[in-house]
Amino acid sequence: MKKVFYLLLLLPFMFACSESSDEDEMVPEVNEEYIAAKNYYNNTLKSVITTNCVSCHEGYHSRSNGSNYGELTNAINSATTMYNQVNSGNMPKDGDKLSQTDIAKFEEFKNLVDAIE
Ligand code: HEC
Incomplete structure (x- = not known):
């Protein structure tokens, strides 16, 4: 009977530990630079x-067989x-080259990601 009591005591902690969001899983250290990249990505x-990529890059069933860039970890x-792909005009595939404003957003994100670690 005592054992059951201890198990019940542990339950809330077990749940607390299993709660983690998908997007943080692959990144071992959450530092300031990571948070800056994450916020820039989301905002x-x-x-x-x-608008421009997910129609083809949406995961395992995507046309490119690549990653879903709609998810932070893949984008990082x-x-x-x-x-490189948007700057060269290679992507979006078969589409118009992105505006300089949008290409600059990919560049800024790349710089923020480079700063992680
Ligand atoms: C019309 C479909 C389509 C769109 C839209 C598209 N892509 Fe792609 N993308 C592809 C395909 C197919 C490939 C595989 C290589 C190839 O065929 O050129 C690819 C390859 C890539 C690669 C090389 C790695 C990989 O996954 O194979 C990157 C990086 C990439 N795309 C980024 C982007 C970004 C960023 C956008 C949006 C600005 C975008 N793509 C929009 C179809 C698309």
């Missing part, structure tokens, strides 16, 4: 990606490639 870059891991 500025994500809408550009949603691909920050440099994404910038």
